[in-house]
Amino acid sequence: MRITAMPTDHLASLRLLTWLSPSFPVGAFSYSHGLEYAVHDGAVTSRTSLAEWIGDLVAQGSFRNDAILLAEAWHAAVAGDLPRLSHAAERAEAMALSRERHLETMDQGRAFLAAARAWIAPPEWDFAMPYPVAVGAVAGTMKVGLSDVCVAYLHAAAANLVATAIRLVPLGQSEGTTVIASLESRIIATAGAAAGSSLADLGSATFMADMVAMRHETMGVRLFRS
């Protein structure tokens, strides 16, 4: 059988599956984005309240911001614009409003770039990148389509919180899959909008989600680092 060149869209899909897989070594499972406190505090107690919580992060909260920052990094990488990428990293890091939110995004960003060395390791990337910026930078440089990356990133973020809630609430596995299915249209909408967004579109309404992320620091016994 003749070996033909792999179609680029298959290669891109394969790479996204690898990079945003729960088993990619960024330690995503150890961060709850404050959800552990939301469960502890009674704000998330069921599959309905979980779907609402994650849906708001995707549509009008920190995950929407992440998608916009990812897009900015992607554009910078595609253009080979190092100052623009560095600025995106600086701005994104400054958006972390709590010690644990900062840890969550910077640690995962660092781990993502380290693991991505199997594909690329530009020496000029000598500055720290928060997680969405790292993903956008790698994906842009490797020519993976932007809206595909945004969909994959948002899916991974949402799926990680569903897995977290299954452990914490607890929820059944089929309740978890129902939640993920119900988030599909929001994920697609946010990813599509982010692809055409700029930093001027950054903005979140999820005050209470930010607040539980801060309160999480005061929890005595906890399973998650954020």
Add this chain to the structure above:
Amino acid sequence: MKPASPSAQFQRVDAEGRIAVKHTPRGSAIDRLYQSGAAKIRFPSPANKSTCEAVLINTAGGLTGGDRLSWTIAAGEGAGLTCVSQACERIYRSPDGEPAHLSIKLEIGRNARLDWMPQETILFDGSALNRGLEADLAADARLLIVEAFVFGRAAMGETVRRASLRDQWVVRRDGKVILADNVRFEGEVDDMLQRRAVAAGDRALATIALMAPDAEEHLDRLRAKFPTLATSAFAGKLLARLTARGAYELRQTLVPLVSLLSGGSEVPKVWAA
């Protein structure tokens, strides 16, 4: 404000106020002052002369779509300044959806200190506001930001069904961005406020940010005095977010909180009103 006849122009607010304070042997004093349009600045005599107090006034009584208001504030080397507003900024319905524009530029020099704490901004149904806050700090400068929004007035039973609020902060220390907060409420705001991840039905929201070399040292005392407050401290920053049913309930936490962060000194009188 409707025009008297179709040919009459909407009267737009286009206002700008600028203050710079400097350190003198007698304490902090006004260095430069500029007022144009509806922007006015008053200086009550502070009890503590090491810090100037400036009261910012919008004589138009509020803002609506198309209005522009900007404040440029500078604390020179070794100087101290507290900025408050005389009244809550009111953002009225925008007839055509165009936003009011509010721009704040803060500059804090070496060993200088600025407390930026205007009273809460009240957004009415159908209002639209684009706000930008930009601050530049010297390496050892101190900036305290206390910013609050209220959607409608609880005491009057007002509900803000729809509004557009965009607020972007960029704070730099020595040229590097250290804090960037972006708030965005767009569309069916009352529905959004009911959500558990947003405000669980509260209508007043506030963010406090203290950026100072010793900012993190306040955390333990803050948590001891306000055990349910959402707050965090790292990298020379102390941050807090809070929500409350309305402005009155918000102030019950904000006033003592700000007093603690100001080293126990009294909060300017306008906040007690």
